[in-house]
Amino acid sequence: MVNNDIELIKAIFTALDDTQLSQIEAFADHILEWNDKINMISRKDIDNLYQHHILHCLSITKHYQFVPGTKILDLGTGGGFPGVLLAIAYPHVDFHLVDARSKKIGVINDFLEKVPLKNVIAEHKRVEEMKSKYDFVVSRAVASLPQLLTWARPRISEEEKNNIPNGLIILKGGNIKLLRAELNKKEFMEHHKISEMFDAPYYEEKYIIYVQG
Numbered sequence: 001m002v003n004n005d006i007e008l009i010k011a012i013f014t015a016l017d018d019t020q021l022s023q024i025e026a027f028a029d030h031i032l033e034w035n036d037k038i039n040m041i042s043r044k045d046i047d048n049l050y051q052h053h054i055l056h057c058l059s060i061t062k063h064y065q066f067v068p069g070t071k072i073l074d075l076g077t078g079g080g081f082p083g084v085l086l087a088i089a090y091p092h093v094d095f096h097l098v099d100a101r102s103k104k105i106g107v108i109n110d111f112l113e114k115v116p117l118k119n120v121i122a123e124h125k126r127v128e129e130m131k132s133k134y135d136f137v138v139s140r141a142v143a144s145l146p147q148l149l150t151w152a153r154p155r156i157s158e159e160e161k162n163n164i165p166n167g168l169i170i171l172k173g174g175n176i177k178l179l180r181a182e183l184n185k186k187e188f189m190e191h192h193k194i195s196e197m198f199d200a201p202y203y204e205e206k207y208i209i210y211v212q213g
Contacts, residue, residue: 008050012198013058016089023088023115028054030111031079038103040079052202056171056194057082057140060208061089063192064169066135067161068092073134075127075151076100076142080108082171086138087120096132097122133157137213140171145182149211156213167213173206188212 006025009016016024028049031040045052060082066072070093074083077097087095097120099105108122128151137152152168160166172179176191183189189211195203 005050009054009058012055013061013089015061020088020091023117024054024085026115027080027084027088027111030107030114034079034107034110038107040104040107048202051200053081054085055198056203056206057085058089059192059194059197060086060138060169060171062197063208064164064210066090066093069094070136070162071096071132071134071157073098073130073132073137073152073155075137075139075148077108077122078104078140078142080111080122081140082138083122084108084111084117084120087117091117091119093119095120096134098125098127098130100124100126127151127155130155135160135162135166136169137167138169141173145170145172145179145209145211149183153213164210165212168209168211170209170211171206172209175205176207179207179209183211 006021009024010021034040035046041053072093072095074095074097077083077099083095083097102124105122105124112120134155135157137155139148148170149168156166180189192208194206
């Protein structure tokens with residue numbers, strides 16, 4: 001690891017340009033500013049914002065690319081993880097961030113007023129109320145894998161435009177064999193071990209998991 005700041009991200013995610021890096025830094029500053037008022041990140045871990053949270057979310061970009069116009073739903077976005085960071089990394093992709101906690105959505109929208117990202121909508125809404133369809137659903141450790149699929153599948157479009165089938169892409173920790181056992185044997189799942197990308201103990205049992213929709 002480098003330093004606990006934007007230099008860490010710059011060193012690892014070399015495809016990001018200066019504008020994207022400044023947007024990520026502005027988002028990090030925004031989270032730090034708000035965290036004493038609303039618990040966006042565990043206060044025990046806020047000093048590791050870049051190493052444990054921003055890097056974690058951006059790890060998806062190491063494995064998945066999307067064609068322009070792809071629509072992605074961030075289910076249970078919380079403070080904008082991973083949705084805001086992925087929207088910065090994929091400016092050609094449209095992101096819809098939803099969460100049942102209005103205060104956290106308010107913090108995201110406050111950021112979007114300061115740093116307008118034209119490809120992001122953040123909304124206080126429960127997924128059960130939604131009607132729109134998306135190419136992919138992303139999420140970061142919001143619920144069990146079967147529960148996430150129950151929520152996500154009605155929202156996944158049957159029309160495909162990317163080089164992988166539409167589906168669910170999540171950031172999750174735990175024993176990968178046990179996670180796989182939660183699914184029907186016929187379901188297609190692939191995983192990427194984040195510790196193979198980033199040499200840090202924090203990522204030892206953390207994965208990017210894709211399940212075909």
